[in-house]
Amino acid sequence: MICISTTDADFEARFTELLSQARETTETVDRIVAGIIADVRARGDAALIDYTARFDRQTLTPGTLRVSAAEIEAAAASIPADLAAALDLAAIRIETFHRAQLPQDLRMTDAAGVTMGQRWTALDAVGLYVPGGKAAYPSSVLMNAIPARAAGVGRIAMCVPTPGGVLNPLVLAAARRAGVTEIYRIGGAQAVAALAYGTASIPAVDRIVGPGNAYVAEAKRQVFGRVGIDNIAGPSEVVVLADANNDPRRIAVDLLAQAEHDEAAQSILITDSAAFADAVAAAVAAELPTLPRAAIAGASWEAHGAMIVVDDWAQAVALVDRLAPEHLELMLPDPEAMFARVRHAGAAFLGGWCPEAVGDYVAGPNHVLPTGRTARFASGLSVFDFLKRTTWVSASRAALAEIGPAGVALAEAEGLQAHARSIALRLQS
Amino acid sequence: MICISTTDADFEARFTELLSQARETTETVDRIVAGIIADVRARGDAALIDYTARFDRQTLTPGTLRVSAAEIEAAAASIPADLAAALDLAAIRIETFHRAQLPQDLRMTDAAGVTMGQRWTALDAVGLYVPGGKAAYPSSVLMNAIPARAAGVGRIAMCVPTPGGVLNPLVLAAARRAGVTEIYRIGGAQAVAALAYGTASIPAVDRIVGPGNAYVAEAKRQVFGRVGIDNIAGPSEVVVLADANNDPRRIAVDLLAQAEHDEAAQSILITDSAAFADAVAAAVAAELPTLPRAAIAGASWEAHGAMIVVDDWAQAVALVDRLAPEHLELMLPDPEAMFARVRHAGAAFLGGWCPEAVGDYVAGPNHVLPTGRTARFASGLSVFDFLKRTTWVSASRAALAEIGPAGVALAEAEGLQAHARSIALRLQS
Numbered sequence: 001m002i003c004i005s006t007t008d009a010d011f012e013a014r015f016t017e018l019l020s021q022a023r024e025t026t027e028t029v030d031r032i033v034a035g036i037i038a039d040v041r042a043r044g045d046a047a048l049i050d051y052t053a054r055f056d057r058q059t060l061t062p063g064t065l066r067v068s069a070a071e072i073e074a075a076a077a078s079i080p081a082d083l084a085a086a087l088d089l090a091a092i093r094i095e096t097f098h099r100a101q102l103p104q105d106l107r108m109t110d111a112a113g114v115t116m117g118q119r120w121t122a123l124d125a126v127g128l129y130v131p132g133g134k135a136a137y138p139s140s141v142l143m144n145a146i147p148a149r150a151a152g153v154g155r156i157a158m159c160v161p162t163p164g165g166v167l168n169p170l171v172l173a174a175a176r177r178a179g180v181t182e183i184y185r186i187g188g189a190q191a192v193a194a195l196a197y198g199t200a201s202i203p204a205v206d207r208i209v210g211p212g213n214a215y216v217a218e219a220k221r222q223v224f225g226r227v228g229i230d231n232i233a234g235p236s237e238v239v240v241l242a243d244a245n246n247d248p249r250r251i252a253v254d255l256l257a258q259a260e261h262d263e264a265a266q267s268i269l270i271t272d273s274a275a276f277a278d279a280v281a282a283a284v285a286a287e288l289p290t291l292p293r294a295a296i297a298g299a300s301w302e303a304h305g306a307m308i309v310v311d312d313w314a315q316a317v318a319l320v321d322r323l324a325p326e327h328l329e330l331m332l333p334d335p336e337a338m339f340a341r342v343r344h345a346g347a348a349f350l351g352g353w354c355p356e357a358v359g360d361y362v363a364g365p366n367h368v369l370p371t372g373r374t375a376r377f378a379s380g381l382s383v384f385d386f387l388k389r390t391t392w393v394s395a396s397r398a399a400l401a402e403i404g405p406a407g408v409a410l411a412e413a414e415g416l417q418a419h420a421r422s423i424a425l426r427l428q429s
Numbered sequence: 430m431i432c433i434s435t436t437d438a439d440f441e442a443r444f445t446e447l448l449s450q451a452r453e454t455t456e457t458v459d460r461i462v463a464g465i466i467a468d469v470r471a472r473g474d475a476a477l478i479d480y481t482a483r484f485d486r487q488t489l490t491p492g493t494l495r496v497s498a499a500e501i502e503a504a505a506a507s508i509p510a511d512l513a514a515a516l517d518l519a520a521i522r523i524e525t526f527h528r529a530q531l532p533q534d535l536r537m538t539d540a541a542g543v544t545m546g547q548r549w550t551a552l553d554a555v556g557l558y559v560p561g562g563k564a565a566y567p568s569s570v571l572m573n574a575i576p577a578r579a580a581g582v583g584r585i586a587m588c589v590p591t592p593g594g595v596l597n598p599l600v601l602a603a604a605r606r607a608g609v610t611e612i613y614r615i616g617g618a619q620a621v622a623a624l625a626y627g628t629a630s631i632p633a634v635d636r637i638v639g640p641g642n643a644y645v646a647e648a649k650r651q652v653f654g655r656v657g658i659d660n661i662a663g664p665s666e667v668v669v670l671a672d673a674n675n676d677p678r679r680i681a682v683d684l685l686a687q688a689e690h691d692e693a694a695q696s697i698l699i700t701d702s703a704a705f706a707d708a709v710a711a712a713v714a715a716e717l718p719t720l721p722r723a724a725i726a727g728a729s730w731e732a733h734g735a736m737i738v739v740d741d742w743a744q745a746v747a748l749v750d751r752l753a754p755e756h757l758e759l760m761l762p763d764p765e766a767m768f769a770r771v772r773h774a775g776a777a778f779l780g781g782w783c784p785e786a787v788g789d790y791v792a793g794p795n796h797v798l799p800t801g802r803t804a805r806f807a808s809g810l811s812v813f814d815f816l817k818r819t820t821w822v823s824a825s826r827a828a829l830a831e832i833g834p835a836g837v838a839l840a841e842a843e844g845l846q847a848h849a850r851s852i853a854l855r856l857q858s
Contacts, residue, residue, distance in 0.1 A: 085835070086838040089835040093539070103532065110522070116794055118794070123806050124772070206805045206806040225803070228806035259847070260845055260846070260847045260848070291846050293846065293847070344550075347822075348821040348822075349823075350822065351824070353824045353825055354823055355852060356851070357836060357851045358822065358824060358829065358833065358852060361835065361848075362832045362835050363824070363832070364539070364545055365545055366820065375817065376635045377817055379817040379818040379819075384813070389808040390771075390774050390776065390808075391777075391795065391809055392768060392779060393783055393793070394765070396782055400783070403787065405515075406790065406791050407519075409515040410515050410519060413515075413567070414567070414599075416686070418682055418689045418716075420786070421682050421686075421716075422679070422683045422685075422786045423786050423787060426679065426781075426784065
């Protein structure tokens, strides 16, 4: 953890260092992934079965690639009632928010008499990649699948690796709650290849979403163009803006909630009070040992944690925009006013009663968000990830007469005579 | 050109072959591009100057990388008045349509008392890649730059290679009309690297859009994640649905307008009349030799052109959805009804008075569209390419009491104790 103040002589250098800190090991996996994709394209299910045996220590057949309906039902039935109710509350709230996101079609007729518009339609088929092992989170299944359902996607195929045959029943229950029943127990680059190109058992999809390790990320990058992909997810981060009126312990736990995800996660406090920063640091030290994931959270806080003391909140806003954090907590008296001043953040949590963890589970907006400063240009997962637009134009003869000549002039200037002629022929008639 | 009918015994095999036909040479350029990007990161402007000397046969200095204001003004002043007026009409219409696309922010308060929403904001800085040489089209400059301006992007940096020093004055005039004055005379992977990572002379941007050759496409793929990118553009295509009431010559010219772009372009006619298909084929043969780009259009039509005769229009709709064409012309009596039945197309042109070329220049909707069957999941360029969303949540103490316990239960089930505690601490207070 570093603690810096905007009054430090070397503040700019140290903040720039914080910005440029690499938090991911950049493995060179592109050749390996290219080989796996080529193999899945060539050998289909047989390749999937081989890679799953090798990487996940599990023997599958074409008949057991897919999780059976009985397994899904059994998993769902095994969930304690309170957890099932919690999943249900989360699912309803996520669905409500994402349905509210659905855009309207556009239709307009202009002065020239040209009618035009854009129409939104859902993708036919999408693939959800769900990481296995320690990072298999039922909440992420809801956050990926429900927007796709809300958008109207017809077919959702989910891939989740089951190393050693272990599959979290809550993940299956969440999938079932979100209406996903086409689930394959495969992962890695081979799963991405299967979703992109299809095999005898797994029909190809049109877009693949969901986070994964370096192999999954590289595979998504390599199939991009053949299918659509979402952002490449990096380690998670939070920036908390908090003044001295906050309870240091709550802020400390909020910072640790981010840190416990991953050793590469990053938690940053920005405050206008050096004394408050000290109190939060002390509270972090006190809370850390009591956490089951103390080793992970401690490593993250040690390596990537930061506390920044500012003179005033205008400075804080400027730093937030440079950090463009995935998550932004505004634990301040007038959080909406502060939010209005910030340009770049994946998701914001306004006020002392709204810790970021609420957004991870039950608030409604998506928890799949742009990481690693990509909130400068990218957005969280939404119904827009599962829709595409078709624009359209309709012109009457009179409307063509009005706008056509300019089109002819431009086409001729570009040396595209057939373009010009396709308009001119109609103008002459 | 192939001509097939749904009544042919081998129709399905031949249509599938058409679908899977590769229209691009897949050069393996990834290592070369990786080297160029690394070099630009390491040596900045010096690397840009070296590559421009090598690939574009042009000697630049840091001071001449950027096109001067005087050059832009001189180019704009050199344009004939009718062309300037045509550019202006196109710019106004494109701006009107793209402003109409601007989405509304969302704000909602639900029964639990949680207020949440999503806010759209513009990107700070974007890069426009404009191909040089024969494919330097002023219309594309308008189509890329105006949506960025309509979205509210603060800074637009344009890169256009000028092989041998040649720069189309119409391209500069179009840029100026769209409000773009930061223009660099560089291209290729080196331009993409400069936009993504920045050099002493070219500050980095947040997103790069615009088509390019195989090197540019691979460079965009490699910088993806560092910055946002748009779709990888492939060769252009059109599918024309036309019945026998159409003038065969008009339809032939529409097909040739697509074919004249590029030897790899594809034009497909779908009709319910074999006699009409014959008449169109004859008209293509008659028109072709009269075109300045007859060699290109002829090569495209020869290699990739197709005419498909269907029994009824329901068959045609199914074929269109499998082709998911970039451009779709519906030259039919009730084109809106037919459009309503189609799911996948980049842009549609409805009725006999609306050839696709109108959309290339002056209709208003964007002409940068998903190619190569990617309209299954991708959309044309729009203001959405230059905006990102921040979601936000605000909860009162009472609202947290209502939804918080479910969040605690899910966090505990996922083994994320600090998440659970960050909610529980507030519930206890």
